[in-house]
Every structure is written in structure tokens, then in C-alpha cells.
Amino acid sequence: MFSNKDISHFANLETPFYYYDLTLLQNTLQACSNAAKVYNFHVHYAMKANFNPAVLEKIRSTGFGADCVSGGEVKKAVEIGFEPGKVVFAGVGKSDQEINEALDLDIFCFNVESIQELEVINELAGKKGKKAKVAIRINPNVDAHTHHNITTGLDENKFGINSWDLPACAETLKSCSQLEFIGVHFHIGSQITNLDVYKNLCVRVNEFASWFEERGFLVKVLNVGGGLGIDYHQPDEQIPDFASYFKIFQDFLEVRPNQEVHFELGRALVGQSASLISRVLYVKNGKKKNFLILDAGMTELMRPALYQAYHKIENISRPETEAAMKYDVVGPICESTDCFGKEVELPETFRGDLIALRSTGAYGEVMASHYNLRENVKVEFSTAK
Numbered sequence: 001m002f003s004n005k006d007i008s009h010f011a012n013l014e015t016p017f018y019y020y021d022l023t024l025l026q027n028t029l030q031a032c033s034n035a036a037k038v039y040n041f042h043v044h045y046a047m048k049a050n051f052n053p054a055v056l057e058k059i060r061s062t063g064f065g066a067d068c069v070s071g072g073e074v075k076k077a078v079e080i081g082f083e084p085g086k087v088v089f090a091g092v093g094k095s096d097q098e099i100n101e102a103l104d105l106d107i108f109c110f111n112v113e114s115i116q117e118l119e120v121i122n123e124l125a126g127k128k129g130k131k132a133k134v135a136i137r138i139n140p141n142v143d144a145h146t147h148h149n150i151t152t153g154l155d156e157n158k159f160g161i162n163s164w165d166l167p168a169c170a171e172t173l174k175s176c177s178q179l180e181f182i183g184v185h186f187h188i189g190s191q192i193t194n195l196d197v198y199k200n201l202c203v204r205v206n207e208f209a210s211w212f213e214e215r216g217f218l219v220k221v222l223n224v225g226g227g228l229g230i231d232y233h234q235p236d237e238q239i240p241d242f243a244s245y246f247k248i249f250q251d252f253l254e255v256r257p258n259q260e261v262h263f264e265l266g267r268a269l270v271g272q273s274a275s276l277i278s279r280v281l282y283v284k285n286g287k288k289k290n291f292l293i294l295d296a297g298m299t300e301l302m303r304p305a306l307y308q309a310y311h312k313i314e315n316i317s318r319p320e321t322e323a324a325m326k327y328d329v330v331g332p333i334c335e336s337t338d339c340f341g342k343e344v345e346l347p348e349t350f351r352g353d354l355i356a357l358r359s360t361g362a363y364g365e366v367m368a369s370h371y372n373l374r375e376n377v378k379v380e381f382s383t384a385k
């Protein structure tokens with residue numbers, strides 16, 4: 001929700017821009033941290049969701065670790081002060097250079113996604129005379145019941161090691177002298193709103209952890225990944241129910257004494273704390289459709305074009321006016337997928353009105369591109385309330 005003060009401030013600014021509510025971000029981080037502490041759970045922030053420096057600084061100072069999916073993220077995390085001992089590195093395609101740099105930084109753990117990758121890390125660590133800590137990312141074949149483009153834990157997905165390859169994986173681990181196995185890792189998808197999915201995941205985690213234990217491996221870490229969704233239809237509800245989320249893992253995971261449970265949350269921590277603010281450039285009334293053409297497009301917010309994602313669209317210049325019209329809300333980019341919403345109910349809208357695309361704190365600014373030679377997207381922060 002925007003105050004009148006916010007809106008009159010926006011009126012003087014060049015659009016489009018991401019507007020971050022750092023107070024809400026702080027409250028969300030604190031709520032998550034408090035809920036995790038109840039069970040002594042460890043949280044690593046999935047940096048790819050948002051790596052705006054101001055956002056990262058809040059997350060670092062809350063005490064979370066960093067979950068990285070590229071060498072660039074690993075370097076950035078350490079550079080801005082995340083302890084290397086709290087940095088994990090996942091990804092199906094880690095290059096030799098990325099692995100070498102992460103070895104040099106002595107990160108906590110590589111989440112390894114193939115047998116060949118284990119062999120490569122072993123060899124590169126050997127050349128440096130180091131031991132690399134590894135967790136095995138297992139594809140548990142659990143359906144996340146989310147959009148198919150953001151499902152990652154099914155047999156057909158490219159991520160992780162499939163269960164039928166685990167015997168070979170265990171052999172490789174035993175023969176690789178430069179690797180230290182620390183545990184198992186899972187990440188089954190994103191924007192998961194049905195918490196029952198996590199019960200199914202827990203059952204599989206228990207099975208796989210036992211599988212390794214039975215073969216003489218010490219499983220110190222159960223890393224269950226992230227994926228907790230937010231309610232894109234209720235941007236003002238704001239703080240996700242972290243307590244219920246963590247309780248599922250407390251209830252359904254069989255955690256051994258001295259075993260640590262790790263989480264990798266991205267979207268749930270940052271998603272609600274930004275909106276993309278844009279102006280209406282043109283109103284085009286047609287026979288079949290009315291279009292609002294905004295000065296923001298898929299170059300600023302790609303999620304709708306990439307996976308038909310929903311973002312609530314509000315005309316914040318006319319908060320009191322009843323929604324009496326239906327518009328297709330589109331951007332200026334030369335692609336038909338450059339559309340934020342079809343038949344969106346809004347008050348009658350005019351050139352120059354300010355439009356807010358809500359819940360854009362996760363996978364928003366970080367996915368911005370220069371397609372059509374667009375400028376860097378601008379960023380504004382809330383002043384303390």
C-alpha cells in the first residue's frame with residue numbers, strides 16, 4: 001500500500017523504477033530469522049532472487065548465509081561480507097574457473113549436481129592441495145505443483161543427481177580423496193504455495209539421508225532448498241507464514257543429533273518488498289480491446305513474459321476510483337509477450353497515470369535487460385516511516 005506521501009513523491013520522479021520498501025524487507029527478514037531460530041534451522045538467502053546492494057546488506061546483517069548459483073554470486077557474496085563459511089554454491093553448470101575461485105575463497109560447500117562434476121571438483125581441489133566440502137543435490141522426483149517452468153525436482157528436470165545414479169555417486173565419493181561429503185541437498189521448485197508438497201519432500205529427504213548413512217557416510221547437513229511462495233494476489237498481506245513452513249520440517253524430517261537443517265529461501269524473503277512503478281504513455285481504445293501502454297516492459301520485469309506470471313496491477317494515481325474498465329496492460333517492447341496482464345480491471349485510466357506492478361522484489365530487477373537498447377532500470381528506496 002502506498003501512502004499519499006509516497007504517491008506525491010513518485011509524481012516528481014522519472015519512471016519506470018523499482019521502489020523498495022526497506023522497512024518491510026527488514027520486518028520480513030526478522031520474521032524469518034525468528035521463526036528459524038525456534039528450531040535452530042540455518043537459512044541461506046538465494047542471491048539470484050535479488051542482488052541489489054541495499055537488499056543484500058540487510059540480508060547479510062540479519063545473519064543469513066548466501067546460496068549462490070554462479071561464480072559471480074559467490075564472489076559478490078564474499079566481497080560484501082557474507083562469511084565464506086556461510087556460502088554455498090549450487091548450479092548444474094559450474095565452470096572450472098568458477099570452481100577454482102570458490103575453492104580459493106574456502107566456501108562452506110558445493111552442492112554438486114552430477115557425478116562428472118564430483119570428479120572435476122576433486123581434480124581441481126587436488127591441484128590446490130585442498131579438500132572441497134560437497135553435498136549431493138538429489139533430484140527427489142517430488143512434484144512441486146507449481147508452474148512447469150519453475151519446477152526443478154522431477155525426473156525430467158536437468159537439476160541434481162537422479163536416484164538411480166546414487167550407487168555410482170557413492171562409489172565416486174569414496175574414491176575421491178579431495179572431497180569431503182557433508183550431506184544431501186534438494187531444491188524442488190519455486191513459488192510453492194501448497195505446503196503439503198514439503199511433507200512429501202521431507203519423506204524423500206529422510207529416505208535419501210538414510211541411504212547414505214547405511215553406506216557409511218556421515219550426513220551432517222540436510223539442505224532442503226527454498227521455493228516458499230508468496231501471495232501475488234495480496235501484496236498488502238506481505239509477510240509469509242514462516243512459522244508454519246518451518247514447522248512442517250520440524251514435524252516431518254528425522255533430524256539426528258548434531259545434524260543441521262539448511263534452507264535456501266529467495267522469493268519469500270524479498271518478493272513483497274518492491275513494486276515496479278511506471279507511467280501510462282498511451283491509452284489505445286480498440287474495437288475488441290483497450291490497451292494501456294506503459295513505459296515499463298519485459299525489459300524491466302520479465303516474469304510475465306517468461307512464465308506467464310501474475311503481478312497485481314494498480315492505478316495509484318486514482319486510488320479512490322472504482323474499477324470500471326478492462327485493459328490489456330502492455331509494455332513498449334517489440335514482442336507480443338510484452339504484456340503484464342490481460343483484461344485487467346482498473347479505473348478509467350489516462351496518459352500520465354502512475355501504475356504499480358506489485359510484488360516485484362524477487363526475480364524483478366535482477367532479470368532486467370537491455371533488449372531494444374533500453375536503459376538501466378532505475379531504483380528508489382522508501383524513506384523511513
Ligand SMILES: *Cc1c(COP(=O)(O)O)cnc(C)c1O
Nearest residue numbers: 046090190226227264265266267
Ligand atoms: C533459486 C534457488 C533457490 C531459491 O528459490 P526461491 O523460490 O526463490 O525460494 C534455492 N536453491 C536453489 C538451488 C535455487 O536455484
